[in-house]
Amino acid sequence: MGRTGKSGFGLAMLALALMAGTAAAQDFKPAVIFDMGGKFDKSFNEAAYNGAERFKEETGIEYLEFEVTQEAQREQAMRRMVRNGATIVVVVGFQNATPLETVAPDNPDIEFTIIDAVVDQPNVQSVVFKEHEGSFLVGMAAAMASKTGKVGFVGGMDIPLIRNFAHGYEQGVHYVNPDAEVLVNMTGTTPAAWNDPGKGGELAIGQFDQGVDVVYAAAGATGLGVLQAAADRDKLSIGVDSNQNHLHPGSVLTSMLKRVDVAVYNAFKDSMDGTWQPGAQSLGLAEDGVGFAIDENNRALITPEMEAAIEDAKAKIVAGEIVVEDYYSTQN
Amino acid sequence: MEELATQVLLLTASTVRLATPLVLCAMAGLFAERSGVVDIGLEGKMLGAAFAAAAAAAVSGSAWVGLVAAIAVSWSLAMLHGFASITHKGDQVVSGMAINIAVAGLGPVLADAWFRQAGRVPVSGEDARFLPIELPFAEAARSIPLIGPFYAEVVSDHNLLVYVAAVSIPIVAWVVYRTRFGLRLRAVGENPSAVDTAGISVDGMRYRALMVTGLLAGIAGAYLSIAQGAGFTRDMSAGRGYLALAALIFGKWRPVPAVLACLLFAFADAVQARLQGVELPLIGEIPTQAIQALPYLLTILLLAGFVGRAVAPRAIGQPYVKER
Numbered sequence: 001m002g003r004t005g006k007s008g009f010g011l012a013m014l015a016l017a018l019m020a021g022t023a024a025a026q027d028f029k030p031a032v033i034f035d036m037g038g039k040f041d042k043s044f045n046e047a048a049y050n051g052a053e054r055f056k057e058e059t060g061i062e063y064l065e066f067e068v069t070q071e072a073q074r075e076q077a078m079r080r081m082v083r084n085g086a087t088i089v090v091v092v093g094f095q096n097a098t099p100l101e102t103v104a105p106d107n108p109d110i111e112f113t114i115i116d117a118v119v120d121q122p123n124v125q126s127v128v129f130k131e132h133e134g135s136f137l138v139g140m141a142a143a144m145a146s147k148t149g150k151v152g153f154v155g156g157m158d159i160p161l162i163r164n165f166a167h168g169y170e171q172g173v174h175y176v177n178p179d180a181e182v183l184v185n186m187t188g189t190t191p192a193a194w195n196d197p198g199k200g201g202e203l204a205i206g207q208f209d210q211g212v213d214v215v216y217a218a219a220g221a222t223g224l225g226v227l228q229a230a231a232d233r234d235k236l237s238i239g240v241d242s243n244q245n246h247l248h249p250g251s252v253l254t255s256m257l258k259r260v261d262v263a264v265y266n267a268f269k270d271s272m273d274g275t276w277q278p279g280a281q282s283l284g285l286a287e288d289g290v291g292f293a294i295d296e297n298n299r300a301l302i303t304p305e306m307e308a309a310i311e312d313a314k315a316k317i318v319a320g321e322i323v324v325e326d327y328y329s330t331q332n
Numbered sequence: 333m334e335e336l337a338t339q340v341l342l343l344t345a346s347t348v349r350l351a352t353p354l355v356l357c358a359m360a361g362l363f364a365e366r367s368g369v370v371d372i373g374l375e376g377k378m379l380g381a382a383f384a385a386a387a388a389a390a391v392s393g394s395a396w397v398g399l400v401a402a403i404a405v406s407w408s409l410a411m412l413h414g415f416a417s418i419t420h421k422g423d424q425v426v427s428g429m430a431i432n433i434a435v436a437g438l439g440p441v442l443a444d445a446w447f448r449q450a451g452r453v454p455v456s457g458e459d460a461r462f463l464p465i466e467l468p469f470a471e472a473a474r475s476i477p478l479i480g481p482f483y484a485e486v487v488s489d490h491n492l493l494v495y496v497a498a499v500s501i502p503i504v505a506w507v508v509y510r511t512r513f514g515l516r517l518r519a520v521g522e523n524p525s526a527v528d529t530a531g532i533s534v535d536g537m538r539y540r541a542l543m544v545t546g547l548l549a550g551i552a553g554a555y556l557s558i559a560q561g562a563g564f565t566r567d568m569s570a571g572r573g574y575l576a577l578a579a580l581i582f583g584k585w586r587p588v589p590a591v592l593a594c595l596l597f598a599f600a601d602a603v604q605a606r607l608q609g610v611e612l613p614l615i616g617e618i619p620t621q622a623i624q625a626l627p628y629l630l631t632i633l634l635l636a637g638f639v640g641r642a643v644a645p646r647a648i649g650q651p652y653v654k655e656r
Contacts, residue, residue, distance in 0.1 A: 040449045192567065195565055202346060203605050209342040225561055
């Protein structure tokens with residue numbers, strides 16, 4: 001009797017939960033807006049896409065999507081998503097911050113999550129990453145893998161966000177080898193700098209000519225040219241945002257992961273569950289928001305000693321024993 | 333000292349790599365413009381060719397198929413430009429711009445539809461690209477002072493299309509100044525009615541000039557996507573077509589000065605890639621932004637001070653209408 005009573009209660013709870021679930025699912029409609037580069041850029045946007053796809057797979061809920069291809073479309077796309085009935089809109093990319101400043105107050109009932117920028121509005125959740133912490137770890141890998149003691153960095157557009165990658169990277173390199181030299185190049189000062197693989201490759205070759213043998217690219221599609229140049233010249237490269245190890249197996253040393261997928265997935269999930277909260281959050285190593293990639297494509301490049309040293313530093317950063325300085329704090 | 337010499341050689345090699353698409357494009361533009369057809373559509377032709385080369389090479393696995401596809405697409409675009417602006421006497425700048433805009437949109441859309449990679453076409457495999465060729469005796473010659481390292485670093489170890497660009501310069505100069513075709517080409521751009529009076533078709537000459545333009549711009553596009561780079565990405569020509577056009581005007585529509593202008597642009601680009609973050613004696617570290625403005629500053633300075641007046645072919649931009 002007791003047993004049936006318990007299971008009966010459980011069933012009732014389950015039914016209730018299911019009803020609540022369907023009720024929530026009916027008026028719940030997620031949307032995601034990808035940044036320039038598009039959802040299959042093998043990097044930043046693709047990570048966001050993967051998060052949205054995982055949500056769709058797990059819940060069966062379809063999401064609205066849009067790929068921005070011009071500056072003017074940003075605000076338009078956000079407004080269209082709202083018109084189409086979206087209840088949560090995830091906008092990917094720092095360049096969406098300004099349009100969101102105006103769209104969010106106009107739609108106070110809609111939940112917005114912006115990735116890679118902070119927008120201070122009561123209905124906006126801002127997710128930023130501690131790129132400098134992830135970059136610190138790949139900087140260590142670079143310094144340990146380098147034979148010449150010279151490593152390189154190729155950034156995309158010259159903005160503080162990309163400088164932050166470089167700053168963390170330099171600290172990681174110097175943590176392993178204080179005498180190592182880090183060459184930093186930026187591709188340009190306009191958004192075109194994210195889409196110029198030819199220039200990226202040339203910058204990488206320029207660094208190789210100066211003795212660099214490991215180069216880290218944080219440059220969107222421009223980075224693909226950097227990785228290609230490294231593969232063509234038997235040098236090592238480090239990918240960014242998504243796991244790019246598979247692009248040139250044996251040449252991509254590792255990839256600095258920015259778990260944009262987790263951020264997108266969580267925003268959708270929390271919104272569905274009603275636990276979504278506005279405000280800013282910063283995801284670092286402790287939150288598994290950033291990390292580095294090891295898979296079968298780069299297994300042979302990362303020795304067990306290297307992995308142990310990196311894991312050790314990671315634990316120390318999480319515990320607060322190593323403090324990785326961010327670029328923004330150096331700019332005042 | 334040795335260190336410095338090596339750096340200079342590497343810088344020169346980098347200049348050669350960066351100048352190649354500019355040189356090919358400027359030579360392409362030279363034929364169109366000398367015949368009296370403004371070709372602002374060089375950018376579009378090059379981008380279209382880059383896409384075609386990447387797509388064909390990715391599917392077939394052969395760089396040669398990619399090159400042929402690139403030339404075919406660029407040639408078709410040139411013919412389209414001709415059809416609009418020669419046959420139908422349309423405005424040449426509008427027609428050229430239309431090609432640029434159409435290609436900028438069409439490339440990524442087709443790439444997305446066919447390859448599903450966000451408007452990218454990746455090219456992998458050794459045969460699908462033109463890889464650097466080591467010329468004979470490059471390593472052996474290294475020990476010869478001066479000439480040896482120059483041969484090994486600057487002359488050798490480029491891909492085939494770089495040599496094609498280099499060879500194209502004397503050929504273009506010879507064709508334009510030493511052949512009957514060249515004489516008629518120049519005449520048709522200066523005084524089409526005189527050419528017409530002599531019984532030569534003005535439209536026919538201009539179409540022929542555009543065919544050569546299509547061929548050369550096609551090679552430039554293929555260089556971007558299957559020789560220097562590996563694959564097509566959105567807007568990958570990044571204004572090089574316009575830069576080539578500027579070089580052509582800079583060089584007063586003459587082959588050798590135009591090539592020198594291309595080399596100057598490429599050199600500025602190569603230098604800025606190497607100057608970033610480098611401590612210079614006395615000056616210290618130069619900010620990135622200042623270095624990246626270098627090519628443009630050089631252009632303005634030289635245009636304003638050293639080049640003098642650039643006189644265009646007299647009939648440029650005017651569709652030819654027979655007097656009745």
